[in-house]
Amino acid sequence: MFGGDPLLSGHVDLAVVLIVILKVVAVFAFLLVATMLMIWFERKVVSDFQNRVGPNTAGPFGILQTLADGIKFFFKEDLIPDRAERRVFILAPLLTVVPAFLLFTIVPFGGDFSNGHDGSVEIFGHTTYLQLADPAIGILFALAMSSIAVYGVMLAGWSSGSKYPLIGSVRASAQMVSYEAALGLSVCAVVLTTGTLSTHGIVMAQAGSGWGGFIPHWNLIAAGFVPFVVFLLASQAELNRPPFDLVEAEQELVGSYHTEYSSIRFALFFVAEFMNSVTMAAIIVTLFLGGPAGPALLGPGWLWGIIWFLLKMTAFLFLFVWVRSTVPRVRYDQLMDLGWKVLIPLSLGWLLLLATFWVARDQHWNGFITVAIGAVVGLTGYGLLKAAIATSKARRLEGVVD
């Protein structure tokens, strides 16, 4: 029922409950601090890219700027527009923040995976994993949370009773529903490779010394690079981050769904947005880069789990900011074309190819013939798709169809 965590499989006494509460508090605090630092990091790095100074007054290197902003938000007047749908308007920011928090519960953020250990650590004499929950459905929970995260944005735009927020929220729901399919299909490829849905199991499958003793056994390589690239692109669209930030394209839509929000309610949207970036980086690391798995160079193994996790996550967060500050925003039709005509067919085709390889390995088929047939089928599919898109484009240019 509670999944694979050895802490909950035995007798549950007071100490176990206290350890779970400790983990909840630790994850909550970690997420808040990480979000705070992420906001500072993003502002600082973007300002470096743009040859500005950025926040530099509050604390060393302006690191406390987010805290100062947060305190300021608390003391601002909380406005609710006259034409807003009151109850939904108040509910929407909460609907955005809660899934953002819940998403992180399944991420393994540490643990001793070095030298063949199974990632469990000892806390006060109890063996446990360094993750809040390890349900059997694991990564599906993340998909469920990211699919309900759209409600906050959608309802915020609608309940504001104003034009631009409504346009923004309609765009948001279309975009997030479109890219969820690609996101789910690339997760399928990972699940197929590792053979488990549990996030701890996915990390375990990637731990160990790897190919040739030094190339890590990451899904990035094991599932082929395609699912990783698809997941990375789709996650940026799902997060509404540049270059896919049409949902809050400031030049067109003012601030989109949070135009009418002020004070702490606006802060909640802002925090949720960056918290989702942090969590998405953590999930990418878990799925494709082995999460906290890595060699223990010196000292205790459990410490290195956390260090590897933080290092990998920070690398991805830097990548996010890098992309944001260098790639221009795509057009809306480009966004939809990328989602439906590139990412979904690509990840679907790759999933079939991977499944074929696994069956071939089980049944001891001739590897060369399998690869050849797979390539032929894949190329035929690509050709057909290309022809279909070309035909539809030609017909649209002729003016036969809309």
Added chain:
Amino acid sequence: METAVFIVSALIVLAGGLGVVTSRNPVHAALSLIATLFGIAVLFLNLGAQLLAVVQVIVYTGAIVVLILFVMMLLGVDREEDLDTEPLVGQRLLAGLIGLLFLGAILAIIITGKDAIVTGSHSVTSAISPTVSNISQIGTALFTTYVFPLEVTAGLLTIAVVGAVVLSRRPRDLEPIPEPESMTDMGDEPLTAIPEEGAH
């Protein structure tokens, strides 16, 4: 513990269901529907059906209700409706009567077959095998016993998608529908004024 979870989630399901039928605003009705579907997901979890619970959230709350809300916002039918006028005369009375009949039928079954139906024993809906996980059991069943229905459903969904695409891509240069004979042949003015050549 299980009973407490059941009571709370059942209350949420019922409150959501009532909200769906009594809300004046369609968006509020859709929000109540979300609450109901979430409650059902929790009920699934309570029964140990984790996969069903997550699929319930991903498919129903995460996709279908999002689309319902999306269409409402796109078409602008998100305003409050006047529930005092009935589009179908007498439907409320009929609905109440049928509801009462249904309730009576269920009560009759329970009262007449007291010992056979209310056994007081616990539900027997549990996993077929406690050692194999839910997901592998469902997957195995889908791809062995039920592989034919699965493929037929896949075909059906593909047909639905193709149909939707065909319907949404209407040709642009269709002949305009001609005015009905009766409106032009009576010697009256045509309903839409046709501008004369060169005149502005």
